[in-house]
Amino acid sequence: RCSQGVHVPFTFEELVAFCGILLIFWIVGKCVERLGLPALVGEILAGIAVGPHGLDIAPKPDALMMVGEFGLVLMVLEAGVEVDLASLSLVGARGVQVAFFGSLV
Structure with a gap:
């Protein structure tokens, strides 16, 4: 308006x-x-x-779409901050490959 x-x-x-x-x-x-x-x-x-x-x-x-996209970015950032590097090292390179190619799809 x-x-x-x-x-x-x-x-x-x-x-x-x-x-x-x-x-x-x-x-x-x-x-x-x-x-x-x-x-x-x-x-x-x-x-x-x-x-x-x-x-x-x-x-x-x-x-609301703009607010939703901003919320999605914040959610992804929060998920990245909460990643436990010790548990990530347990899955090794194979886990990183699965995560990477899964995000491409």
């Missing part, structure tokens, strides 16, 4: 809806954690449920 030459990407209502969706993701993640699964599983399932292939209630899908 454009107001006197200033671009406003979200209206207040859309921002509140976006925050509500994030809260839903967090709550579903916590519930799934109580079942013994990673919170990320619940958050992904909640994202599918409210996204265009589910209920389609997410505001501004293009803006």
Whole structure:
């Protein structure tokens, strides 16, 4: 939306809806954690449920795609930081080859 030459990407209502969706993701993640699964599983399932292939209630899908891609980058970085080098040395070169070619596919 454009107001006197200033671009406003979200209206207040859309921002509140976006925050509500994030809260839903967090709550579903916590519930799934109580079942013994990673919170990320619940958050992904909640994202599918409210996204265009589910209920389609997410505001501004293009803006959410950008936020989702940023979240994916952060998740990959976090996974890389949590790699245990000692356990990586146990699998050796074969494990590195499988991981490398798996990421190419």
